[in-house]
Amino acid sequence: xxxxxxxxxxxxxxxxxxxxxxxxxxxxxxxxxxxxxxxxxxxxxxxxxxxxxxxxxxxxxxxxxxxxxxxxxxxxxxxxxxxxxxxxxxxxxxxxxxxxxxxxxxxxxxxxxxxxxxxxxxxxxxxxxxxxxxxxxxxxxxxxxxxxxxxxxxxxxxxxxxxxxxxxxxxxxxxxxxxxxxxxxxxxxxxxxxxxxxxxxxxxxxxxxxxxxxxxxxxxxxxx
Ligand code: SAH
Numbered sequence: 001x002x003x004x005x006x007x008x009x010x011x012x013x014x015x016x017x018x019x020x021x022x023x024x025x026x027x028x029x030x031x032x033x034x035x036x037x038x039x040x041x042x043x044x045x046x047x048x049x050x051x052x053x054x055x056x057x058x059x060x061x062x063x064x065x066x067x068x069x070x071x072x073x074x075x076x077x078x079x080x081x082x083x084x085x086x087x088x089x090x091x092x093x094x095x096x097x098x099x100x101x102x103x104x105x106x107x108x109x110x111x112x113x114x115x116x117x118x119x120x121x122x123x124x125x126x127x128x129x130x131x132x133x134x135x136x137x138x139x140x141x142x143x144x145x146x147x148x149x150x151x152x153x154x155x156x157x158x159x160x161x162x163x164x165x166x167x168x169x170x171x172x173x174x175x176x177x178x179x180x181x182x183x184x185x186x187x188x189x190x191x192x193x194x195x196x197x198x199x200x201x202x203x204x205x206x207x208x209x210x211x212x213x214x215x216x217x218x219x220x221x222x223x224x
Pocket of ligand 1: 055056057081082083084085086087089112113114115118140141142143158159215217218219220222
C-alpha cells in the first residue's frame with residue numbers, strides 16, 4: 001500500500017502534480033484525518049473512498065489535478081461546492097492561506113455542503129486537522145451560490161452538475177475561474193466531463209479537460 005510520501009512523489013512523476021504549490025499542499029494535508037476510521041489504512045491509496053451518506057472523498061489525483069486547473073494564488077477567495085470530508089478544501093487553504101505567510105495576505109475557502117451530517121463531519125475533520133481559521137463550512141444548497149458572499153476569485157464544484165449554474169457563474173470575479181464536472185448521474189460511462197470555466201469581459205469561456213466520475217450535484221441547479 002502506498003504511503004503519503006510515495007503517493008505524492010508518484011503523482012509528481014506522472015505529471016498530475018505540476019507546480020510547487022500544489023505539491024506542497026499535497027504534502028501538508030494529511031488525508032488520513034479526513035477518511036472514516038475503517039479506511040485509515042487506505043488513506044494514501046489513489047482511490048475515492050466512502051465517507052457516509054452515499055458520498056465519497058475524491059481520489060488524490062483528481063483533487064490535485066483540479067487544484068492545478070484552478071490556478072490558485074495566495075490571497076485568493078475560493079468557494080467549494082461539496083465539502084464532503086473537508087479534505088479538498090484543506091488542500092486549497094494550504095495554497096491560498098499558507099500558515100508560513102502573514103494572515104493579512106491570506107485568502108480563504110468557504111466550503112458548502114448540502115448534507116447536514118457530512119457538513120458537521122467536515123467541520124470536525126477540518127478542526128482536528130487545524131484548518132478552521134482558513135476554511136469555513138456552510139450547510140446549505142450551494143448550487144445557486146452563496147448570498148452572504150461577494151464575488152470570489154475561484155469556484156470549485158466537486159459534484160457533477162447538469163450545466164454551469166448561472167448564479168454560481170455570477171459570483172465569479174472578472175478574470176475568475178471555475179472548475180466543474182458536468183454530466184448526468186452515473187459517472188463517465190454516461191458522459192461526465194470536467195470543465196474549466198473562465199469569466200472574460202463578463203462572458204463565459206468553457207474548456208473541456210477530460211472524462212470524470214463524480215457524485216451528482218443536488219439542489220436547485222443540480223439533478224433532482
Ligand atoms: N470535496 C469533497 C468530496 C465531495 S463529494 C472531499 O474533499 O471530500 C460531493 C459532495 O457534494 C457530497 O458530499 C454531496 O453531499 C455534496 N453536494 C451535492 N450537491 C450539493 C449542493 N447543491 N450544495 C452543496 N453540496 C452538495
